[in-house]
Structure formats: C-alpha cells, structure tokens
Amino acid sequence: xxxxxxxxxxxxxxxxxxxxxxxxxxxxxxxxxxxxxxxxxxxxxxxxxxxxxxxxxxxxxxxxxxxxxxxxxxxxxxxxxxxxxxxxxxxxxxxxxxxxxxxxxxxxxxxxxxxxxxxxxxxxxxxxxxxxxxxxxxxxxxxxxxxxxxxxxxxxxxxxxxxxxxxxxxxxxxxxxxxxxxxxxxxxxxxxxxxxxxxxxxxxxxxxxxxxxxxxxxxxxxxx
Amino acid sequence: xxxxxxxxxxxxxxxxxxxxxxxxxxxxxxxxxxxxxxxxxxxxxxxxxxxxxxxxxxxxxxxxxxxxxxxxxxxxxxxxxxxxxxxxxxxxxxxxxxxxxxxxxxxxxxxxxxxxxxxxxxxxxxxxxxxxxxxxxxxxxxxxxxxxxxxxxxxxxxxxxxxxxxxxxxxxxxxxxxxxxxxxxxxxxxxxxxxxxxxxxxxxxxxxxxxxxxxxxxxxxxxxxxxxxxxxxxxxxxxxxxxxxxxxxxxxxxxxxxxxxxxxxxxxxxxxxxxxxxxxxxxxxxxxxxxxxxxxxxxxxxxxxxxxxxxxxxxxxxxxxxxxxxxxxxxxxxxxxxxxxxxxxxxxxxxxxxx
Numbered sequence: 001x002x003x004x005x006x007x008x009x010x011x012x013x014x015x016x017x018x019x020x021x022x023x024x025x026x027x028x029x030x031x032x033x034x035x036x037x038x039x040x041x042x043x044x045x046x047x048x049x050x051x052x053x054x055x056x057x058x059x060x061x062x063x064x065x066x067x068x069x070x071x072x073x074x075x076x077x078x079x080x081x082x083x084x085x086x087x088x089x090x091x092x093x094x095x096x097x098x099x100x101x102x103x104x105x106x107x108x109x110x111x112x113x114x115x116x117x118x119x120x121x122x123x124x125x126x127x128x129x130x131x132x133x134x135x136x137x138x139x140x141x142x143x144x145x146x147x148x149x150x151x152x153x154x155x156x157x158x159x160x161x162x163x164x165x166x167x168x169x170x171x172x173x174x175x176x177x178x179x180x181x182x183x184x185x186x187x188x189x190x191x192x193x194x195x196x197x198x199x200x201x202x203x204x205x206x207x208x209x210x211x212x213x214x215x216x217x218x219x220x221x222x223x224x
Numbered sequence: 225x226x227x228x229x230x231x232x233x234x235x236x237x238x239x240x241x242x243x244x245x246x247x248x249x250x251x252x253x254x255x256x257x258x259x260x261x262x263x264x265x266x267x268x269x270x271x272x273x274x275x276x277x278x279x280x281x282x283x284x285x286x287x288x289x290x291x292x293x294x295x296x297x298x299x300x301x302x303x304x305x306x307x308x309x310x311x312x313x314x315x316x317x318x319x320x321x322x323x324x325x326x327x328x329x330x331x332x333x334x335x336x337x338x339x340x341x342x343x344x345x346x347x348x349x350x351x352x353x354x355x356x357x358x359x360x361x362x363x364x365x366x367x368x369x370x371x372x373x374x375x376x377x378x379x380x381x382x383x384x385x386x387x388x389x390x391x392x393x394x395x396x397x398x399x400x401x402x403x404x405x406x407x408x409x410x411x412x413x414x415x416x417x418x419x420x421x422x423x424x425x426x427x428x429x430x431x432x433x434x435x436x437x438x439x440x441x442x443x444x445x446x447x448x449x450x451x452x453x454x455x456x457x458x459x460x461x462x463x464x465x466x467x468x469x470x471x472x473x474x475x476x477x478x479x480x481x482x483x484x485x486x487x488x489x490x491x492x493x494x495x496x497x498x499x500x501x502x503x504x505x506x507x508x509x510x511x512x513x514x515x516x517x518x519x520x521x522x523x524x525x526x527x528x529x530x531x532x533x534x535x536x537x538x539x540x541x542x543x544x545x546x547x548x549x550x551x552x553x554x555x556x557x558x559x560x561x562x563x564x565x566x567x568x569x570x571x572x573x574x575x576x577x578x579x
Contacts, residue, residue, distance in 0.1 A: 013232070013259070014231075046256060046395065047399060071338075072332070072339050072558060074339045127230065129228065129229050130231075131229045131231055131235060131239060132266060134229070162230065163228055163230045164401055164403060166228075166402075166403050
C-alpha cells in the first residue's frame with residue numbers, strides 16, 4: 001500500500017480499525033520507515049492498541065497512547081506525545097481513532113495542522129456485519145458523523161467486513177457489493193479489502209485489492 | 225452465514241431486548257456496560273421507543289418500576305457499583321411483584337474498584353442485594369449469542385413469575401465481539417397482565433401496585449405466597465451445561481467467562497488422560513443443585529473457577545453437602561484466570577487423589 005506521512009484510521013466500533021491500523025504500521029516499518037502508531041481512542045477502555053504492546057516493541061514501533069489505557073482509570077485522557085504527530089515531520093504515523101463522532105473529537109484537535117500540511121490519508125474502515133452499519137444509508141450516516149466531529153473528510157475506504165474468528169472467504173466475497181455501494185455514495189475509492197491472513201489462499205485472485213493482516217491475539221481463545 | 229452479525233455482548237443484549245418487545249430503557253452510563261445504553265440511544269428513537277438517560281441509577285430503577293406497573297416490558301442496565309445503587313429499587317420491585325429485566329455487566333470491586341471484568345457480584349445477585357426476603361432469576365451467559373438468547377428468556381420468565389430476571393455478565397462478556405444469529409431468537413409475546421395499572425375501562429376496580437402492607441399478617445401471607453412461586457421457579461427454570469461429565473472424577477464449576485477459559489484447560493487435561501469435566505450453571509439462581517449432587521457420586525474433587533474470592537463455591541459445597549474436596553481457582557480485581565492456572569488446579573487435584 002502507498003502511505004502518506006499520516007494515515008488516519010477511522011470507523012465505527014467493531015469495524016476492526018485497530019487491527020487495520022496495526023498492520024499498516026507493521027507494513028511501513030518493514031519497508032524501512034520510522035513509524036509510530038497512535039491510539040487516540042478516548043471512549044473505550046477495553047481492547048486497545050496497547051494490548052499489542054509486546055508485538056510493537058518487538059518490531060520497534062513506537063506506541064503513543066494514554067498512560068491510562070488498559071488500566072482501571074476510565075477517563076478520556078490523551079498523551080502529550082500526540083503533538084509529535086504534527087510537529088515531527090520526519091516520522092510517519094498511523095492514527096487509530098475512537099469509534100464514533102465522540103471518539104473522533106480527539107482528531108479534531110490535530111485536524112487543522114494535518115490539513116495544512118496536506119500529507120495524509122483519512123481512511124474509513126467499514127464492516128457490513130456490524131449491526132449499526134449493515135447497509136449503505138446507516139454506514140454513510142456514521143461516517144459523516146465521524147467526519148463532522150473529526151474535522152477531516154475521508155479520502156478512501158477499506159472494506160474490512162468480518163465476523164471475527166468465524167469469518168469465511170464467502171463472507172468476505174458477499175460484502176464486496178456493499179463496499180461498492182458505499183464507495184459510490186461517498187465518491188471514494190475502496191483501496192483495499194482487508195482479511196485475516198488465514199483466508200489469503202482462498203481469496204487470492206478473487207479480490208483484486210486484497211490486503212492480508214496479522215490479527216491481535218484473543219485472550220479468550222488462548223490455548224494452554 | 226450472511227444473516228449473522230458481529231456484535232459486542234452489550235449490543236447483543238440491547239438488540240435482543242428490542243426483539244423481545246422492550247420499548248422502554250432507562251439507564252445511566254458506566255463502564256463496561258455503556259454500549260447497552262449507547263445502542264438503545266441510537267435505536268429506540270427510530271422504533272418509537274423510549275431511551276432515557278436518568279439522573280442516577282436510583283432514578284432509572286424507579287422508572288423501571290413505573291413502566292412495569294403499567295404492564296410494559298422494560299429494562300435497565302448497569303455495572304457493579306451502579307447495581308448497588310439500584311438495590312433499593314430491586315427490593316421494591318420484588319415487594320410489588322413486578323416483572324423487570326436488569327443487566328449487570330460486572331467490574332472489579334468492592335467500592336469504586338475498577339473497570340476490568342469480575343464475577344464478584346454473585347452473592348449480591350443470588351442472595352439479595354436489596355433488603356427483605358426475595359429472589360431474582362439470575363442468568364450467566366458465556367457467549368455473545370447467549371447474551372442475546374438469555375435476554376429474551378429473561379423477559380419471558382420475568383413476566384411469567386412476576387419477578388426480576390437479571391443477566392449477570394462480566395466486562396469481557398460485555399465487550400467481546402462474536403457472530404450472533406438474531407433470527408434464531410424466538411420470542412413469546414408478553415402474557416396478559418390483569419394486575420397492571422393500564423386503565424379499568426370502568427369494568428373493574430382499579431389496581432394498586434404497592435409494597436407496603438399495613439398488617440403484619442398480610443405481609444407474612446404475601447411473603448409465603450411469593451416463596452411458593454419461587455419454588456415453582458426452582459422446579460422449572462434451572463439451566464446448565466454439562467461438559468464431559470459422564471465419567472468425570474474431577475468436576476470444574478464455572479460460569480460466564482471463567483467457563484470459556486476452563487473448557488480450554490479441560491481439553492488439555494483430557495488429552496493427558498485426566499477424567500475431568502465441567503458443570504456450567506447458566507442460571508445462578510435457581511442453582512443447578514441436583515446436577516452437582518449427582519456429580520458428587522463420581523467426582524472426588526470440585527474446582528470452582530471464579531473471578532471472585534470464592535462465592536459460587538458455597539453453592540457448590542451446599543449442593544454436594546460438603547462431601548467432596550473443594551478447590552478455589554480464582555483471579556480477582558479485573559484479572560482473568562488463564563487456562564494454565566486452571567490446568568494446574570486440575571493436575572494437582574488428580575495427583576492428590578493418587579496419594
């Protein structure tokens with residue numbers, strides 16, 4: 001994938017934006033870029049980018065996130081290090097933004113500087129299998145709310161339609177028309193269809209813009 | 225499988241409640257159950273329902289009392305400290321014999337505690353929480369699909385027995401996402417409620433919903449009558465899952481997220497030749513006493529896996545008349561036991577018996 005200096009990843013709760021953001025950071029790091037990932041979710045204290053801290057450390061990717069993520073303190077705090085996103089123009093950043101209009105407010109603080117520099121992409125992550133974004137109208141409504149709150153308009157779409165660990169290749173294929181409709185309604189390109197790397201062999205050749213991902217480990221299904 | 229949706233446990237409760245005919249939700253935000261309220265806030269206005277963020281948990285539970293008096297399916301949800309605040313209302317609902325659906329997505333305690341998952345409100349939900357002699361039917365889901373199906377079940381049993389039915393989940397159950405088949409939910413319509421304050425049509429005396437009795441004789445009588453009804457609940461409403469129990473010499477007792485973790489450990493222990501199984505209570509009250517009693521005929525050790533300092537283990541001991549060995553395998557404060565920890569408890573129990 002081609003990356004701008006700042007990649008902003010937004011989407012409704014459960015769209016899978018954290019996994020997409022992590023994989024975008026991995027890919028940029030592997031291509032030799034100095035990349036940081038910023039978890040700017042101020043809404044949900046569960047299941048955060050911080051859960052992947054060991055993997056990020058192993059790969060040498062800097063994580064910018066609230067000191068309180070994953071702790072018992074439930075406050076919408078942002079780290080002061082977030083200002084390096086717009087100040088430090090020698091580095092690349094992937095931004096993981098909270099899952100709705102309230103979550104996207106955190107982005108609004110940085111939006112004017114990001115737009116002024118004009119070296120960013122703002123990516124909408126969509127998932128047809130989530131209950132509040134099942135069709136074109138409801139999905140577009142949610143995405144417009146995020147744009148309004150965040151102060152930046154989307155520049156592209158990634159179709160990340162999935163049913164969690166149970167996702168089949170057929171589920172992904174069934175979501176392609178959904179992504180096309182949203183692409184038309186918002187006049188934005190679908191730059192990737194992102195899937196668990198386990199589905200790669202089944203889908204390669206069937207989907208032109210396939211993007212395979214390493215997923216965060218789930219504690220619940222962990223084996224002994 | 226295209227008709228499945230990927231849902232958080234909290235969202236599954238909210239959507240299932242709407243499917244069950246609930247059009248009235250009253251709540252107050254608290255992690256880790258806030259998505260129930262957030263979902264209702266988005267959905268209720270679109271379907272002609274009521275979403276109201278009350279000024280407090282106490283206000284919300286009393287709004288539930290009001291709507292239930294008027295004969296409608298109604299709910300509130302919260303997390304541990306918020307449920308403590310609702311305790312008074314839960315007692316009044318019981319005293320007035322009103323059906324209600326209440327959700328507790330537990331977090332670590334006591335006090336303000338923390339926001340991470342816990343199961344330490346077992347006593348609060350199965351023993352009371354509010355004052356006076358009363359019971360609630362308490363369901364403990366172990367998957368997002370069960371968060372949905374038990375929500376429907378809870379509305380039905382609440383109406384049937386005119387009492388509060390509670391979902392006792394934990395932060396992980398509320399926050400985790402799994403595919404849900406909403407079409408699989410089968411809903412029985414609410415029964416006639418001749419006791420409700422829905423208007424007399426000038427055909428009968430007006431109904432009064434109240435928990436105050438002026439004469440002690442009367443109050444005693446309704447208490448006895450209520451407990452006769454609870455006996456029917458105990459006879460008819462027990463739910464549980466047995467896993468590899470046929471030849472089990474070691475029985476793991478676990479509900480909710482602890483049962484998910486335990487299953488992994490049991491599979492590994494079985495592969496090592498240890499005869500271990502699990503009883504997963506799905507109703508915590510009524511507790512599956514007879515199933516545990518029967519298990520004690522073969523099992524020498526019961527391992528209670530809990531995210532508490534050991535609460536359900538008391539019911540396991542009572543059900544089996546304290547005849548076996550009992551081990552508590554627990555993490556608390558928002559921590560979750562790992563399969564390795566459960567496996568170690570199982571292996572120790574197996575070794576102990578060989579001595």
